Amino acid sequence: MKLKTRSLLVSGVAALLLGSLGSLGGVACAQTGPKLDQAAVVQKLLDVYEIQNLMSRHAFYYSAGQHQRELDELFSRNQPDLSFGTNAGYWVGYASIKKAYVDWFEYSARKDLAALNRRHPEIKNVPENLLAGTSMMHTMTTPLIEIAGDGQTAKGLFYSPGQVTQTPLGQPTAGWMWERYAIDFIKEEGQWRIWHFNVFTDFSAEPGGDWTKQKMGGNIVVQPGEVLPWEDPNAPQFDIAVETYRSYGIGVVRSEKPRIPLPYRTFSETFSYGPPTKN
Amino acid sequence: MKYTVQKRFPVLALSVLVLGACAVHAAAATGKATTQSLGAEQSRARDALEIQNLMSRRAFYHSVGQNEKELALWSQKQTVHWAQNQGCWVGMASHAHSYDELNRKVQAADLERLSKLNPAIKNVPESRFVGNTVLHLLTTPILEIAQDGKSAKGMWYTPGMILTTADGKTPVAMDIWERYGVDFVREDGRWRFLNIQVNTDFINPMGEPLKPQGPDAAAMGTEGGAQFGPDAVGIKFPGPDIVKATYREFGATRVPSLTPRLPEPYRTLSETFRYADCESQ
Numbered sequence: 001m002k003l004k005t006r007s008l009l010v011s012g013v014a015a016l017l018l019g020s021l022g023s024l025g026g027v028a029c030a031q032t033g034p035k036l037d038q039a040a041v042v043q044k045l046l047d048v049y050e051i052q053n054l055m056s057r058h059a060f061y062y063s064a065g066q067h068q069r070e071l072d073e074l075f076s077r078n079q080p081d082l083s084f085g086t087n088a089g090y091w092v093g094y095a096s097i098k099k100a101y102v103d104w105f106e107y108s109a110r111k112d113l114a115a116l117n118r119r120h121p122e123i124k125n126v127p128e129n130l131l132a133g134t135s136m137m138h139t140m141t142t143p144l145i146e147i148a149g150d151g152q153t154a155k156g157l158f159y160s161p162g163q164v165t166q167t168p169l170g171q172p173t174a175g176w177m178w179e180r181y182a183i184d185f186i187k188e189e190g191q192w193r194i195w196h197f198n199v200f201t202d203f204s205a206e207p208g209g210d211w212t213k214q215k216m217g218g219n220i221v222v223q224p225g226e227v228l229p230w231e232d233p234n235a236p237q238f239d240i241a242v243e244t245y246r247s248y249g250i251g252v253v254r255s256e257k258p259r260i261p262l263p264y265r266t267f268s269e270t271f272s273y274g275p276p277t278k279n
Numbered sequence: 280m281k282y283t284v285q286k287r288f289p290v291l292a293l294s295v296l297v298l299g300a301c302a303v304h305a306a307a308a309t310g311k312a313t314t315q316s317l318g319a320e321q322s323r324a325r326d327a328l329e330i331q332n333l334m335s336r337r338a339f340y341h342s343v344g345q346n347e348k349e350l351a352l353w354s355q356k357q358t359v360h361w362a363q364n365q366g367c368w369v370g371m372a373s374h375a376h377s378y379d380e381l382n383r384k385v386q387a388a389d390l391e392r393l394s395k396l397n398p399a400i401k402n403v404p405e406s407r408f409v410g411n412t413v414l415h416l417l418t419t420p421i422l423e424i425a426q427d428g429k430s431a432k433g434m435w436y437t438p439g440m441i442l443t444t445a446d447g448k449t450p451v452a453m454d455i456w457e458r459y460g461v462d463f464v465r466e467d468g469r470w471r472f473l474n475i476q477v478n479t480d481f482i483n484p485m486g487e488p489l490k491p492q493g494p495d496a497a498a499m500g501t502e503g504g505a506q507f508g509p510d511a512v513g514i515k516f517p518g519p520d521i522v523k524a525t526y527r528e529f530g531a532t533r534v535p536s537l538t539p540r541l542p543e544p545y546r547t548l549s550e551t552f553r554y555a556d557c558e559s560q
Contacts, residue, residue, distance in 0.1 A: 139416075
């Protein structure tokens with residue numbers, strides 16, 4: 001009798017143990033099998049959506065002249081090779097980018113307002129009128145966003161048909177400007193940030209103009225002693241001056257520039273949109 | 280010895296029983312929490328896609344002048360709002376009167392006029408909106424889905440074109456750049472428009488230097504239902520229910536602003552601002 005009871009107890013415990021292990025295993029399997037794949041897919045979808053939001057915020061902050069806010073809220077805080085690239089070169093590092101993208105922009109805006117006031121005295125030269133007569137809309141379209149397999153970085157490519165209306169030397173000047181963005185993103189403290197930023201200009205032209213023949217701003221009158229903002233020798237120089245992209249021209253073969261992102265596992269296994277490294 | 284083992288065995292068995300039950304329960308609880316958060320994130324991703332589709336569907340209906348189909352995409356249960364640079368329209372009845380009823384009358388009157396000017400154009404229903412195409416592209420999206428999943432806010436740049444004709448023979452094109460601020464609600468499992476604010480930056484004849492923008496720039500935009508071109512005789516478009524400048528079109532003295540206001544993450548609709556709001560200070 002005692003032997004039978006013990007056997008029953010042993011069998012029961014064994015069954016319970018096996019059942020518990022099985023349940024644990026089943027749940028573990030559920031967490032590592034189909035459910036984890038589903039979680040990875042959902043995370044990827046959310047990452048694409050958040051990166052799209054990030055780039056759109058860049059566009060809207062830019063349109064309001066809030067470049068410092070872009071640096072504070074949207075750009076990486078931790079990467080020493082944070083970079084800002086254009087057709088002609090790169091600024092590298094936070095301090096350098098701030099000097100070119102924030103400080104020089106604000107300095108130019110003050111100069112433009114002063115010039116606008118000289119030509120149009122009804123527009124007062126006061127801080128509240130900074131960027132008066134300016135309208136800059138760089139749209140984000142045709143997104144191609146690849147999230148790394150490890151979820152820590154991403155690459156994005158966008159077309160950006162835009163209109164840029166400014167007041168260089170106090171003369172309102174409207175223009176179409178079509179560009180493309182190539183960006184490396186990095187996830188810091190759970191938030192996506194811009195890491196390597198590139199904006200390449202394909203063409204610019206005034207409304208009604210032929211961009212195969214003219215550039216925006218071709219009709220601006222330059223008085224003695226004045227200099228066009230984009231020809232100002234005092235403008236911050238690139239940290240790395242190198243032609244990275246060519247605007248439209250009859251001798252230009254477009255080719256695949258910038259490079260088109262492909263799916264990748266981790267950043268070390270893909271190309272970088274960042275500045276060239278010294279080799 | 281026999282006695283000790285016999286005494287301890289039931290205790291051991293009971294301990295294993297309890298531990299096993301705890302393990303099963305903990306695993307089940309963890310699995311349930313993971314499933315719940317995964318479900319919420321999946322819904323959020325799906326909602327973003329459905330909202331983009333809703334905006335795009337509206338754009339495509341609008342491009343062919345079928346504004347009545349757009350109205351079917353709006354909330355059926357709440358008071359809706361529509362705003363342009365010059366003010367707000369409150370409630371579907373008010374919005375639909377200008378946006379659909381009068382718009383269709385203008386379309387009919389224009390078709391009759393064009394058919395007289397160019398006999399190649401027949402005044403038949405199949406010719407509705409002949410010589411017209413309106414393109415409002417959707418770009419630069421910011422979407423915030425409420426934490427409770429019942430509402431959402433979105434903002435877009437919309438570079439566009441209005442292609443039309445004044446005489447049924449000569450094409451006329453305008454560039455028009457605007458921006459949307461939109462509130463969405465989820466009703467019976469479907470996303471719907473609750474409030475739409477469309478602010479016009481400029482409208483300009485294509486191929487010409489940018490002209491000074493007047494206060495009628497926004498009214499000329501077909502978002503408001505008024506057709507570009509000669510006004511149809513006897514059809515008067517009423518102004519907004521609430522006259523209030525929600526935005527100023529581009530001008531040499533205009534300082535750029537973040538308008539409409541950018542969406543911000545939020546928990547539930549009552550805790551965030553409203554687009555197309557002409558009542559608040």
